[in-house]
Amino acid sequence: MTKSEQTRQLVAEVALRMFREIGFAKTTMRSIAAEAGVSVGNAYYYFASKDDLVHELYLHVQAEHAAKAAKALEDAADLTSRLKATLHTGLDVMAPYHRFGADFVATAIRPTSPVNLFAAGSTAAREASLDIFRGAVEGAKPPAPKKVRADLPELLWLCYMGVTLFWVYDTSEGQQRTRRLVDGAVPLITRGLALARIPGVSKILDDVLSLSRSIRG
Amino acid sequence: MTKSEQTRQLVAEVALRMFREIGFAKTTMRSIAAEAGVSVGNAYYYFASKDDLVHELYLHVQAEHAAKAAKALEDAADLTSRLKATLHTGLDVMAPYHRFGADFVATAIRPTSPVNLFAAGSTAAREASLDIFRGAVEGAKPPAPKKVRADLPELLWLCYMGVTLFWVYDTSEGQQRTRRLVDGAVPLITRGLALARIPGVSKILDDVLSLSRSIRG
Numbered sequence: 001m002t003k004s005e006q007t008r009q010l011v012a013e014v015a016l017r018m019f020r021e022i023g024f025a026k027t028t029m030r031s032i033a034a035e036a037g038v039s040v041g042n043a044y045y046y047f048a049s050k051d052d053l054v055h056e057l058y059l060h061v062q063a064e065h066a067a068k069a070a071k072a073l074e075d076a077a078d079l080t081s082r083l084k085a086t087l088h089t090g091l092d093v094m095a096p097y098h099r100f101g102a103d104f105v106a107t108a109i110r111p112t113s114p115v116n117l118f119a120a121g122s123t124a125a126r127e128a129s130l131d132i133f134r135g136a137v138e139g140a141k142p143p144a145p146k147k148v149r150a151d152l153p154e155l156l157w158l159c160y161m162g163v164t165l166f167w168v169y170d171t172s173e174g175q176q177r178t179r180r181l182v183d184g185a186v187p188l189i190t191r192g193l194a195l196a197r198i199p200g201v202s203k204i205l206d207d208v209l210s211l212s213r214s215i216r217g
Numbered sequence: 218m219t220k221s222e223q224t225r226q227l228v229a230e231v232a233l234r235m236f237r238e239i240g241f242a243k244t245t246m247r248s249i250a251a252e253a254g255v256s257v258g259n260a261y262y263y264f265a266s267k268d269d270l271v272h273e274l275y276l277h278v279q280a281e282h283a284a285k286a287a288k289a290l291e292d293a294a295d296l297t298s299r300l301k302a303t304l305h306t307g308l309d310v311m312a313p314y315h316r317f318g319a320d321f322v323a324t325a326i327r328p329t330s331p332v333n334l335f336a337a338g339s340t341a342a343r344e345a346s347l348d349i350f351r352g353a354v355e356g357a358k359p360p361a362p363k364k365v366r367a368d369l370p371e372l373l374w375l376c377y378m379g380v381t382l383f384w385v386y387d388t389s390e391g392q393q394r395t396r397r398l399v400d401g402a403v404p405l406i407t408r409g410l411a412l413a414r415i416p417g418v419s420k421i422l423d424d425v426l427s428l429s430r431s432i433r434g
Contacts, residue, residue, distance in 0.1 A: 102326070102327050102328045102329070103327075105326055106323045106324075106326050106327050107323075109319070109322055109323050109326055109382075110319050110320075110323050111319050111385065111386055112319070165326075168328065169328055171328075177432060180431075180432065181428075181432050184428040184431070184432070185428060188421060188424055188425055188428065191421055191424075192421055195417055195418060195421065198415060198417060198418070200412055200415060201412060201415070201418065204405060204408055204409055204412065207405055207408075208405055211398075211401040211402060211405065214397075214401070215394060215397065215398050215401070
């Protein structure tokens with residue numbers, strides 16, 4: 001690792017720790033630089049703004065999620081277990097940042113933010129996150145119904161965004177309500193998918209998927 | 218109207234116009250006061266922060282939505298028409314604020330914000346918004362399936378929050394994609410509700426409603 005890479009990593013680590021410990025609003029570029037023992041100009045050289053540091057945090061959490069999910073999926077065969085493993089490992093890696101969660105969401109939700117997951121500019125970050133859900137769906141035995149298989153990872157990822165939003169507002173001890181939501185909702189999703197074989201349901205599902213595709217354009 | 222009420226209304230009107238015209242970030246309490254011709258201290262007397270002005274905007278938009286929806290519902294009998302009317306009038310009243318939408322969502326999404334619709338402190342504001350959806354469901358002919366009738370307004374209101382989020386990111390001309398989403402999704406929702414009579418679907422729906430109640434609990 002070059003000196004420059006080391007400094008970059010140091011600034012990022014200090015920032016992430018300060019976000020966790022004193023919160024996003026109170027952490028300034030100036031205090032990050034002071035804590036890391038670098039000049040303010042040097043800190044700005046690596047990260048143009050706090051938003052860029054949020055992006056760094058997001059990539060860090062995502063890489064950890066991918067690694068933990070891959071490991072947990074080794075022991076999970078059916079779709080229900082695989083989805084639970086994927087969502088719970090996501091909550092595991094976000095846990096240290098719960099206090100910071102609201103700031104993260106408020107930052108990430110702006111269409112112009114570099115961490116906005118719905119904006120056109122963040123395709124790579126969104127794809128990396130989607131890949132975790134692709135892995136969960138693709139390895140399932142028995143496989144997910146063929147009709148929904150291609151669209152399922154993106155729909156599940158959207159559910160994960162919903163779970164994350166719920167988690168941000170979850171003030172229960174250790175965010176136990178979010179854990180219960182995951183444990184309760186995942187079996188309903190997989191049972192719901194099994195209904196795709198009922199003709200009336202199948203027709204509506206076709207229309208839901210076709211609407212979803214046309215809207216995403 | 219007393220002098221004090223007049224001043225309060227003037228400050229609010231000026232702020233809302235500035236939010237629309239130059240955006241939330243660039244509007245300061247100082248510039249609002251200057252534009253309204255009152256002292257900064259006077260402006261702060263009525264609104265402690267820009268967040269409070271966002272709350273004012275929210276109440277204003279909501280009152281307009283309630284009035285427009287009530288009028289549109291006079292000519293709509295079936296649930297599909299009533300839901301479309303409710304959602305489209307919501308989009309109508311939000312339209313002038315589209316540019317400001319992202320700032321509004323980013324402000325409103327913070328758990329500590331006075332305009333956060335999921336937080337415990339904003340029960341009254343959420344209830345007022347829910348009432349619009351209660352009105353849409355209650356007056357429907359034929360009525361919504363009995364099993365879901367009590368929970369439906371809240372679930373539809375959650376859908377409306379999702380539509381609003383979609384609208385914030387919708388950069389199409391006049392947010393036409395959001396209009397198409399409403400027109401496409403509403404018939405799918407009402408057709409989906411009709412499936413509640415199929416035993417397999419009915420059982421899952423029971424479990425969805427029971428999970429939703431236990432999580433909100």
